[in-house]
Amino acid sequence: xxxxxxxxxxxxxxxxxxxxxxxxxxxxxxxxxxxxxxxxxxxxxxxxxxxxxxxxxxxxxxxxxxxxxxxxxxxxxxxxxxxxxxxxxxxxxxxxxxxxxxxxxxxxxxxxxxxxxxxxxxxxxxxxxxxxxxxxxxxxxxxxxxxxxxxxxxxxxxxxxxxxxxxxxxxxxxxxxxxxxxxxxxxxxxxxxxxxxxxxxxxxxxxxxxxxxxxxxxxxxxxxxxxxxxxxxxxxxxxx
Ligand SMILES: Nc1ncnc2c1ncn2[C@@H]1O[C@H](COP(=O)(O)OP(=O)(O)OP(=O)(O)O)[C@@H](O)[C@H]1O
Numbered sequence: 001x002x003x004x005x006x007x008x009x010x011x012x013x014x015x016x017x018x019x020x021x022x023x024x025x026x027x028x029x030x031x032x033x034x035x036x037x038x039x040x041x042x043x044x045x046x047x048x049x050x051x052x053x054x055x056x057x058x059x060x061x062x063x064x065x066x067x068x069x070x071x072x073x074x075x076x077x078x079x080x081x082x083x084x085x086x087x088x089x090x091x092x093x094x095x096x097x098x099x100x101x102x103x104x105x106x107x108x109x110x111x112x113x114x115x116x117x118x119x120x121x122x123x124x125x126x127x128x129x130x131x132x133x134x135x136x137x138x139x140x141x142x143x144x145x146x147x148x149x150x151x152x153x154x155x156x157x158x159x160x161x162x163x164x165x166x167x168x169x170x171x172x173x174x175x176x177x178x179x180x181x182x183x184x185x186x187x188x189x190x191x192x193x194x195x196x197x198x199x200x201x202x203x204x205x206x207x208x209x210x211x212x213x214x215x216x217x218x219x220x221x222x223x224x225x226x227x228x229x230x231x232x233x234x235x236x237x238x239x240x
Contacts, residue, residue, distance in 0.1 A: 010036035013086075013162055013193040014058065018067035021050065021057045026065060028054065029217040033210070033225050037161070040184070040194040040207045044231050045214035051197035052091075052166050054214060058195060059089045059164050071162070085113070088160035090151045090168055096139045102126070102150055103135040106157050113158035121157050128183065129153045130176070144171045152180070156187075163187060165196040169203055181206040201235045204228065 015034040020026050028050030035041045043051040056062040058069050060078030069076045077083055096105045106122045115121050126132045129149040134142060139150055148171045155163060168184070169177050181203050188194055188207060198204055204211070211231030213224045226234070 010039075012036045013072060014195065015070045015073075016054075016058065016067070017070070019054065019057060019064055019069060020066040021053045021062065022065050023053075026217050028214045029220045029223045030067060031212055031214070031223045032067075033212055033223075035162075035193045035195055037191045037193050038188060039209040040188045040196070042204050042208040042211040042228075042231055043195070043197040043214050044199075044204070044211050044235050049214040049216070051214045054212075055164055055166050055195065055197050056091070059087065059091070061091075085159070086161040087164065088155040088158055088162070089164040089166075090155045091166045092170065094139070094147070095151060095154070098138065098140055101136050101138060102131055102142070105139065105150070106153055109154045110157040115158065125153045125157045128156075128179070130179075145173060145176060148172060149176065152183075156183070160192060163192050163194045163196075165194070165198075167197050167199065169198060169200040177203065199235060201232050204235055205232050208232075 012034045013036060016031050019031045021028065031054055033041060043054055045051055053062065057064045060076040060083060071083060071086065100108065103122060103126065106125060107118050110118045110121050126135055129152060131146060131149055131153060134146055139147060142150060152168060168180055172180060177200065184194060184207050205228065208228035208231055211226050211228060213226055213234060215223055
């Protein structure tokens with residue numbers, strides 16, 4: 001910790017307050033945590049713990065059982081213009097138009113979000129995601145790792161203040177994982193607020209500023225908020 005220097009005030013973007021999520025009944029303990037610009041909050045926990053469910057509630061895709069999620073003080077509403085402008089997300093789903101090529105899909109996303117240099121931004125992202133050679137293919141014809149990189153590209157060709165990612169490391173090869181970690185660190189350092197579910201300890205060590213341990217309500221009364229080192233220990237040794 002730096003001494004003698006005042007910490008800059010945190011610019012809280014997202015706040016979860018006693019958030020309870022599940023399908024009829026809770027899948028995990030309540031979560032209370034906030035995320036500021038330039039921070040990366042990782043959700044960690046065993047398979048089935050409820051990480052994706054928490055993330056879906058944060059993304060406004062699932063109605064919470066209780067508690068609140070606010071974006072700059074306003075309840076999240078996936079349909080609101082503010083939410084659509086500020087929040088980019090990557091979930092494990094085929095979120096593209098099947099009849100558009102990879103490049104056309106990214107151009108549509110960028111244009112829809114008011115990007116000026118659509119072609120320049122899309123070309124740069126295709127390059128960054130090693131998709132230039134697949135630009136004219138239909139998404140359905142991509143490999144599973146390429147599909148994942150297309151979803152990442154779609155979140156990254158548009159402006160964003162918040163980036164939500166559900167296990168973004170999934171199906172990426174080692175080069176892709178390394179590039180992902182570098183990219184997300186740059187994203188965090190540029191001031192985006194990130195929330196991601198992950199099992200990847202390398203990504204977690206590189207990126208996390210804090211983490212939430214998503215746990216069974218019978219094991220923990222609330223989900224613990226821990227620092228990145230503790231989260232890395234938990235992910236490396238989930239039996240603890
Ligand atoms: N649509 C759904 N309807 C009912 N139960 C669901 C639904 N989706 C997930 N679940 C259940 O909720 C629990 C939490 O699932 P979730 O996908 O959030 O876990 P996770 O921590 O993301 O797991 P993983 O690490 O395997 O991705 C699991 O028991 C799962 O079976």
